[in-house]
Amino acid sequence: MSTAKILNFIDGAYREGRSWFEKRNPCDNQVFAAVAEAGKDEVDAAVAAARKALRGPWGRMTVHERAAILHRVADGITARFEEFLAAECRDTGKPRSLASHIDIPRGAANFKIFADLVKNVPTESFVLDTPDGKGAVNYALRRPKGVIGVICPWNLPLLLMTWKVGPALACGNTVVVKPSEETPSTAALLGEVMNEAGVPPGVYNVVHGFGPDSAGEYITSHPDVNAVTFTGETRTGAAIMRAGAGFIRPVSLELGGKNPALVFADADLDKAIEGTMRSVFANCGQVCLGTERVFVERPVFDQFVERLRTGAEGLVIGTPDDKAANMGPLVSREHQSKVLSYYQKARDLGAAVVTGGGTPEVPAALAEGAWVQPTIWTGLGDDSAIMREEIFGPCCHISPFDDEDEVVARGNDTEYGLCCSIWTENASKAHRVASQMDTGLVWVNSWFLRDLRTPFGGSKRSGIGREGGVHSLEFYTELSNVCVKL
Numbered sequence: 001m002s003t004a005k006i007l008n009f010i011d012g013a014y015r016e017g018r019s020w021f022e023k024r025n026p027c028d029n030q031v032f033a034a035v036a037e038a039g040k041d042e043v044d045a046a047v048a049a050a051r052k053a054l055r056g057p058w059g060r061m062t063v064h065e066r067a068a069i070l071h072r073v074a075d076g077i078t079a080r081f082e083e084f085l086a087a088e089c090r091d092t093g094k095p096r097s098l099a100s101h102i103d104i105p106r107g108a109a110n111f112k113i114f115a116d117l118v119k120n121v122p123t124e125s126f127v128l129d130t131p132d133g134k135g136a137v138n139y140a141l142r143r144p145k146g147v148i149g150v151i152c153p154w155n156l157p158l159l160l161m162t163w164k165v166g167p168a169l170a171c172g173n174t175v176v177v178k179p180s181e182e183t184p185s186t187a188a189l190l191g192e193v194m195n196e197a198g199v200p201p202g203v204y205n206v207v208h209g210f211g212p213d214s215a216g217e218y219i220t221s222h223p224d225v226n227a228v229t230f231t232g233e234t235r236t237g238a239a240i241m242r243a244g245a246g247f248i249r250p251v252s253l254e255l256g257g258k259n260p261a262l263v264f265a266d267a268d269l270d271k272a273i274e275g276t277m278r279s280v281f282a283n284c285g286q287v288c289l290g291t292e293r294v295f296v297e298r299p300v301f302d303q304f305v306e307r308l309r310t311g312a313e314g315l316v317i318g319t320p321d322d323k324a325a326n327m328g329p330l331v332s333r334e335h336q337s338k339v340l341s342y343y344q345k346a347r348d349l350g351a352a353v354v355t356g357g358g359t360p361e362v363p364a365a366l367a368e369g370a371w372v373q374p375t376i377w378t379g380l381g382d383d384s385a386i387m388r389e390e391i392f393g394p395c396c397h398i399s400p401f402d403d404e405d406e407v408v409a410r411g412n413d414t415e416y417g418l419c420c421s422i423w424t425e426n427a428s429k430a431h432r433v434a435s436q437m438d439t440g441l442v443w444v445n446s447w448f449l450r451d452l453r454t455p456f457g458g459s460k461r462s463g464i465g466r467e468g469g470v471h472s473l474e475f476y477t478e479l480s481n482v483c484v485k486l
């Protein structure tokens with residue numbers, strides 16, 4: 001069987017690149033596709049096509065025309081749901097049940113919400129009394145920023161890419177997308193949908209490759225890119241800021257986390273266990289919003305640990321097509337090594353391994369896959385590496401706590417600030433604690449419950465800026481104030 005080819009998408013057409021790299025299936029580590037790596041020439045061509053498209057029909061369209069096209073893009077994703085689902089699951093190994101509920105529907109929703117929003121959001125206007133007794137009127141115009149570089153991670157590939165491309169296009173920009181080298185397929189497939197929906201050539205471009213000395217760096221150091229929006233690791237975010245500094249280029253950064261769950265003794269434990277099971281283990285723990293530090297009030301600590309252990313041991317590990325499976329592999333052998341190194345480190349530090357801590361038994365055909373066991377630890381101090389560094393695997397450490405002020409301080413004791421979950425049936429306590437958390441996002445008695453109109457993003461080293469609703473419009477447009485003397 002010949003290996004499939006995944007191509008760059010530039011100026012409305014698929015193109016090869018400067019070389020090829022292998023894409024492996026995380027379930028068995030077998031190569032199933034060759035991906036065209038974009039070199040400088042391809043990135044230059046993509047940026048030039050994006051610049052030209054701003055001056056073409058795309059730039060002259062009314063907001064309503066643009067919004068109608070983006071609705072067709074969303075409908076195009078839905079019409080080809082099975083293809084997107086298969087591509088996403090093949091790249092990541094995630095269960096079909098997960099991708100069909102989260103990744104692919106959100107891919108479509110991300111276009112619809114911003115297409116609708118952009119038609120309805122007002123800008124400011126003020127009337128000024130001038131010293132000569134006459135008036136002036138000020139109003140703000142929302143104009144596209146231009147060519148947006150979109151650099152994406154591998155954990156929720158279509159969801160996180162369209163979360164940026166949807167609003168960027170709704171605002172009239174053009175984009176050059178660099179999907180993660182681990183997950184090139186759905187971004188490439190979206191090119192076909194763009195063409196079918198009538199998106200003019202050059203508006204949506206995809207270049208494949210890596211970060212340094214590859215497509216990622218060529219985008220972030222390109223002088224003709226007007227803004228860069230990035231989701232990924234904090235360290236990479238810092239490199240992207242540095243690359244844009246000389247250009248005074250705006251960046252929007254959605255970065256890593258070390259998110260706490262605070263479980264109070266008055267919580268509905270059924271709900272807290274169900275939510276924590278998802279926040280620790282969903283997507284094999286590869287969610288930026290995932291919980292890696294769980295703090296449980298002492299009276300329910302033992303019970304909580306026991307119930308989470310039972311839940312973790314009940315997870316069924318398997319391939320995307322295994323209908324019984326609710327946990328897939330990690331994205332790659334490389335990431336497996338990183339996560340397993342933390343499993344080792346936890347043991348070295350003297351953690352009590354409640355469950356897991358290694359690799360699961362899998363059928364021989366899957367032996368080379370990036371499988372790890374769901375893992376729970378207790379017994380480590382807040383200063384240990386396990387409590388401070390983002391692991392990005394299906395694992396958490398559970399610590400007991402004794403009072404509210406203590407758990408707020410410990411929850412906030414991290415350089416990250418993406419999200420937290422609070423579990424309590426006491427509404428006053430929930431609001432009081434929520435207002436003290438140094439995180440961009442707080443969920444009470446829930447996790448990853450998303451309303452796409454709300455501000456989304458992290459504080460501290462978890463990011464810069466907010467996206468979602470009007471906040472996305474703020475980033476993807478330039479406001480020009482027009483002052484007219486009457």
Ligand SMILES: NC(=O)c1ccc[n+]([C@@H]2O[C@H](COP(=O)([O-])OP(=O)(O)OC[C@H]3O[C@@H](n4cnc5c(N)ncnc54)[C@H](O)[C@@H]3O)[C@@H](O)[C@H]2O)c1
Nearest residue numbers: 152153154179180210211216217232233236254255256288
């Ligand atoms: N805050 C959020 O919303 C959010 C969402 C998802 C993932 N994440 C974070 O993403 C990380 C996992 O994703 P990842 O491993 O793909 O992240 P990563 O930072 O390794 O890679 C992300 C992207 O950046 C590219 N890249 C790497 N170095 C670059 C450079 N120097 N210049 C330009 N591009 C470069 C990569 O090729 C990839 O496309 C975790 O830290 C997770 O917390 C955050």
Ligand SMILES: O=C/C=C/C=C(\O)C(=O)O
Nearest residue numbers: 155156163287288289450
């Ligand atoms: O892995 C990180 C998940 C991020 C989710 C979103 O950006 C979103 O739901 O819009």
